[in-house]
Amino acid sequence: MPLTRKAYRAAILHSIADPAEVGIEASYEYFEDGLLVVENGQISAIGHATELLATLPADIEIIHYQDALITPGLIDTHIHLPQTGMVGAYGEQLLDWLNTYTFPCESQFADKAHADEVADIFIKELLRNGTTTALVFGSVHPQSVNSFFEAAQQLDLRMIAGKVMMDRNAPDYLTDTAESSYVESKALIERWHGKGRLHYAVTPRFAPTSTPEQLTLAGQLLSEYPDLYMQTHISENLKEVEWVKELFPERKGYLDVYDHYQLLGERSVFAHGVHLCEDECARLAETGSAIAFCPTSNFFLGSGLFNLPMAEKHKLNVGLGTDVGGGTSFSLLQTLNEAYKVMQLQGARLSPFKSLYLATLGGARALRLEDKIGTLHAGTDADFLVLDYNATPLLSYRLKQANNIAETLFVLMTLGDDRTVLQTYAAGKLVHQR
Missing domain, CATH: 3.20.20.140 (Metal-dependent hydrolases)
Known part of the structure; x- marks a missing residue:
């Protein structure tokens, strides 16, 4: 099979641990200007675009998203x-x-x-x-x-x-x-x-x-x-x-x-x-x-x-x-909106990073598939999404007021739904385009 290699440039966020076990700050990786490199259905690299671009062949196709966030599927x-x-x-x-x-x-x-x-x-x-x-x-x-x-x-x-x-x-x-x-x-x-x-x-x-x-x-x-x-x-x-x-x-x-x-x-x-x-x-x-x-x-x-x-x-x-x-x-985004309320009614908090964990790496661990899905680590299946910050007028306006990735993530989970998902990739192939 010919080698298929592509790179995707946008803000990138994924869970790497359970916030309940390691604390919020150590539970995720965020690249404000990130690059995800995919080869033959698997992720081969993730990191800061400025660092990774120099390592890539000149002819690689790079898809650049504005006002978007890449997360695991x-x-x-x-x-x-x-x-x-x-x-x-x-x-x-x-x-x-x-x-x-x-x-x-x-x-x-x-x-x-x-x-x-x-x-x-x-x-x-x-x-x-x-x-x-x-x-x-x-x-x-x-x-x-x-x-x-x-x-x-x-x-x-x-x-x-x-x-x-x-x-x-x-x-x-x-x-x-x-x-x-x-x-x-x-x-x-x-x-x-x-x-x-x-x-x-x-x-x-x-x-x-x-x-x-x-x-x-x-x-x-x-x-x-x-x-x-x-x-x-x-x-x-x-x-x-x-x-x-x-x-x-x-x-x-x-x-x-x-x-x-x-x-x-x-x-x-x-x-x-x-x-x-x-x-x-x-x-x-x-x-x-x-x-x-x-x-x-x-x-x-x-x-x-x-x-x-x-x-x-x-x-x-x-x-x-x-x-x-x-x-x-x-919509798991809408489901997380409700999960937040479940915790509120019990006098507990659900941080957006715990929510991200539940919907990605937590689910993968529950299924014993964390070596294959749930993160964007190199060597895992290239199952990922592109979330659109301008999916609706309200979302677009609200995210312009967000000061950091925690607030951005929480707003996506509160106001987001199927319209927020611009693209869905499975094993490196585009399987949904809004």
């Missing part, structure tokens, strides 16, 4: 492909919302043509919002995952997804069996896991919709393929937590159900965790498991406020999730 650690068509559905809390809106919408994925259509819309929406990696729930139908991975593979995206396993407490038209969920998941793993930049996640929807037999087989899949992911929901809603206690009276609590079936581990991501206790946070951290913090969805469904300071105390890996369709936006 954003990472969404919890989102539902089949709920794209019901985002913004009115008036219910979690359990009623599932029955009223979610299950009927997911039933349409029995049709491959429908699954193809939604996968295309879903991926375009992710890229329009600057999301280059997502941990995705399919529906119970294998074709939901096939359609998604086919579309993601065409663009060489780094994506993780799995077929939902659900064999009870759901409509008959939407359940599998313990055995069929195992067989179908295994076939999808064999077809897609590790192919290009794609990874598979074993996906029991949540404890109430899986029998002990199904949870046992989910754990078995994880033991058969050591680098698989596992994704599910935990402690999102108080009624859900009570329901789990009724269904599994022999277990100490919600997390203990998953622990018993060997579903905790370094590539296990639990969505929400709004009502976790200290012991559960400690156990998640001890096993290397992660939480997907989904503030937009937690507000929209009235679920509660995630305790980020408690997670930090236990050094628990936390990523950010939009949770479409419980969440109302594909």
Whole structure:
């Protein structure tokens, strides 16, 4: 293959550590006039333009952006492909919302043509919002995952997804069996896991919709393929937590159900965790498991406020999730706007650099992919965005008042949305242009 090399010049910012562990100043690198050099889909250099330009060959193409910021691609650690068509559905809390809106919408994925259509819309929406990696729930139908991975593979995206396993407490038209969920998941793993930049996640929807037999087989899949992911929901809603206690009276609590079936581990991501206790946070951290913090969805469904300071105390890996369709936006910038409010309501602060961390390197660490995505270090995948300071008249005016990169970043996360994303690159290729 011929060597493809390009350079991108703009302000450049990326997280290099968790501010909760090293302090804000040591948590990021910022180049006011920066240069990002990309070769064959990977970043080969990052630094001050004045220093790097002299090292480059004379014929290299340099793309120069004015009034723009380059950041790593954003990472969404919890989102539902089949709920794209019901985002913004009115008036219910979690359990009623599932029955009223979610299950009927997911039933349409029995049709491959429908699954193809939604996968295309879903991926375009992710890229329009600057999301280059997502941990995705399919529906119970294998074709939901096939359609998604086919579309993601065409663009060489780094994506993780799995077929939902659900064999009870759901409509008959939407359940599998313990055995069929195992067989179908295994076939999808064999077809897609590790192919290009794609990874598979074993996906029991949540404890109430899986029998002990199904949870046992989910754990078995994880033991058969050591680098698989596992994704599910935990402690999102108080009624859900009570329901789990009724269904599994022999277990100490919600997390203990998953622990018993060997579903905790370094590539296990639990969505929400709004009502976790200290012991559960400690156990998640001890096993290397992660939480997907989904503030937009937690507000929209009235679920509660995630305790980020408690997670930090236990050094628990936390990523950010939009949770479409419980969440109302594909935009991780808008999700960070809501995350800031979640902290405010608890008397805590969320610095813009912690926010950047959650949406990039924090998500990468939650997924154990920090050697490949989440930063702009040399040797990582060239998944990055160009954010436009003049995306809207208000944003343009407001950023002219900003005195430093911290203020600029905070304003982008408060006023920014899909319009702010000028371009999205994945593996060095332009995959979205506003």
